[in-house]
Amino acid sequence: MHIFDSVQKTKRLFTPQNESKVTLYVCGPTVYDDAHLGHAKSALVFDLLVRVLRANGYAVTYARNITDIDDKIIKKAVEQNKSIKEITEFYTDAFHKEMAQIGVSRPDLEPKATESLDAMYMLIRKLIDSNHAYQTEDGDIYFDTSSDSQYLTLSKRVQNEDEKINRVENSSHKKNSADFALWKSVKDGTVVFDSPFGAGRPGWHVECSAMIEKHLADKDMNFAVDIHGGGADLLFPHHENEAAQTRCGTNHALANYWMHNGFVNIDGEKMSKSLGNSFFLKDALKVYDGEVLRFYLLSTHYRSNFNFNQEDLAASKKRLDKIYRLKKRLFGLAEDRDKTLFQEELLKALSDDLNISNALALIDEMVTHANETLDTAGKHKELKAETLSNLAYIEEILGFGSKNPFEYFQSGVDDETKTKITELILKRDEAKKAKDFATSDKIRDEILSYGVSIMDTPQGTFWEKV
RNA sequence: GGUGCCAUCGCCAAGUGGUAAGGCCGCAGCCUGCAAAGCUGCUAUCCCCAGUUCAAAUCUGGGUGGCACCUCCA
Numbered sequence: 001m002h003i004f005d006s007v008q009k010t011k012r013l014f015t016p017q018n019e020s021k022v023t024l025y026v027c028g029p030t031v032y033d034d035a036h037l038g039h040a041k042s043a044l045v046f047d048l049l050v051r052v053l054r055a056n057g058y059a060v061t062y063a064r065n066i067t068d069i070d071d072k073i074i075k076k077a078v079e080q081n082k083s084i085k086e087i088t089e090f091y092t093d094a095f096h097k098e099m100a101q102i103g104v105s106r107p108d109l110e111p112k113a114t115e116s117l118d119a120m121y122m123l124i125r126k127l128i129d130s131n132h133a134y135q136t137e138d139g140d141i142y143f144d145t146s147s148d149s150q151y152l153t154l155s156k157r158v159q160n161e162d163e164k165i166n167r168v169e170n171s172s173h174k175k176n177s178a179d180f181a182l183w184k185s186v187k188d189g190t191v192v193f194d195s196p197f198g199a200g201r202p203g204w205h206v207e208c209s210a211m212i213e214k215h216l217a218d219k220d221m222n223f224a225v226d227i228h229g230g231g232a233d234l235l236f237p238h239h240e241n242e243a244a245q246t247r248c249g250t251n252h253a254l255a256n257y258w259m260h261n262g263f264v265n266i267d268g269e270k271m272s273k274s275l276g277n278s279f280f281l282k283d284a285l286k287v288y289d290g291e292v293l294r295f296y297l298l299s300t301h302y303r304s305n306f307n308f309n310q311e312d313l314a315a316s317k318k319r320l321d322k323i324y325r326l327k328k329r330l331f332g333l334a335e336d337r338d339k340t341l342f343q344e345e346l347l348k349a350l351s352d353d354l355n356i357s358n359a360l361a362l363i364d365e366m367v368t369h370a371n372e373t374l375d376t377a378g379k380h381k382e383l384k385a386e387t388l389s390n391l392a393y394i395e396e397i398l399g400f401g402s403k404n405p406f407e408y409f410q411s412g413v414d415d416e417t418k419t420k421i422t423e424l425i426l427k428r429d430e431a432k433k434a435k436d437f438a439t440s441d442k443i444r445d446e447i448l449s450y451g452v453s454i455m456d457t458p459q460g461t462f463w464e465k466v
Numbered sequence: 467g468g469u470g471c472c473a474u475c476g477c478c479a480a481g482u483g484g485u486a487a488g489g490c491c492g493c494a495g496c497c498u499g500c501a502a503a504g505c506u507g508c509u510a511u512c513c514c515c516a517g518u519u520c521a522a523a524u525c526u527g528g529g530u531g532g533c534a535c536c537u538c539c540a
Contacts, residue, residue: 009470026540027540028540029540030538030539035540036540037540038539038540039540040540041540042540043540045540070538071538072538155469155470155535155536156469156470157468157469157470157535157536158468158469158536204538230540231539231540232534232535232540233534233535233538233539233540234539234540235535236535236536237536237537238539260540261540262534262540263533263534263540264540265533270533270534271539299478299479299489300478300479301479301480303471304472304479305471305472305533305534307478309478311477311478311490311491312477312478312490314490315477315478315489315490315491316478316489316490318489318490319488319489319490322489322504325503325504326504329504355480355481356479356480357479357480357481357487357488357489358480358481358487358488360479360480360488360489361479361480361487361488361489362487362488363488364488364489365487365488368504368505371503371504371505372504372505372506374504375497375504375505376505432499435499437499437500440499440500441499441500441501444500444501444502453501453502453503454501454502454503455501455502455503455504456498456501456502456503457503457504462502462503464502464503
């Protein structure tokens, strides 16, 4: 397996620290609002990574945190006159439900910031004791970036002199402009935790370092985790700061491999909270099938920026439809359990830094070949069993094709309409039998008016929602 | 301003030195009562210029054009 390391900026052979065991940590959502397409993309990318790692025989422990302590959460709670817990539980629950709809499996561990405060206190204490952090007179605790000779080596940023001056003016209590808060003392009485350093709340960056140390890290290893992932925007400052804290506060570096997924743009525009053009997953799910969204969002390489638009989504749907039509063609038959050459090639493609384009090309070719053979006369018992095994493998490793193929094509159609369509198809079949094509075509037009298309096959007439 | 990334058919998108995968759209055909679905065939020399090399979409230099991060963000 090869992984592009976004810190070393090169594709590296993946070798876990601990033989066949792999630890993966991904920065999860801050639960103060609905998940947008970017959250979906990130969750999908790492869901795929875990599936591919497991298919390669690794025992993976995958952790994705829930940030449930944050100023924006508190702001929302105050605005809506609700408790913090009500807000975070509502959005955490929504996040889980929406992720399930796009086929994202739950991580093995889902640590919450509120459940990891002890680990944060411990890490902050270590950083203070080792002179990597200091407390100001108003109670804030900052990480002293000048104490870490390796600071900025992760993002390879060069500090700008003008920026330095501006920031120091804004926050005169900091020793260095780049110093970031580990602990914010809070005086407004809203939400505070009683820490050994006084009342306040933890800084964002310290949450992840502490959670990794508490829930995932192997203390004896050179790296806390094998792989650390997240959105491309997190490289700086979030991951830079996380790495600094872990490096200075523990006996190991944070991660051996870093993976950052590209962004989702909407019709060429960046989607961001400040621009207010977020496309929420829940809204997309009202219009599009979850699995189509999964296929579409995964259809472009994870590191590329992704431009969401309806035309490309429609093309993805057609591509996924072909998988389901083949599945429909073989419905109810028994599969073969032997691993096929196709499966080996598919895994090989995905093991090359998740080369999804090559993987999809292999799938298209497999589907076409299977259809071609099935079109010709003969029973092809072996091919059918093998193809079903291939489809099952695609489902396992990519999460495509998990539904009943008939339901997939008819989702969103109510029972009353379904009954009506079935009746019309029967009527049309009778007209066809009697060679009354004028009537049968008229009935077909009526069926089409329900927004479905029909197809005559040797097994009978089937219909699909358009 | 600093740092970094990218530029391949109408659209999406692989390919990082050996002579351009795949999908969508389009055209022609097979199949079909006609369709739909499925299948077959056809459709690019890789932003521009210069260089390195027996050989470059792939490497180097210079342009041009996009984009990202530097501020909460996946």
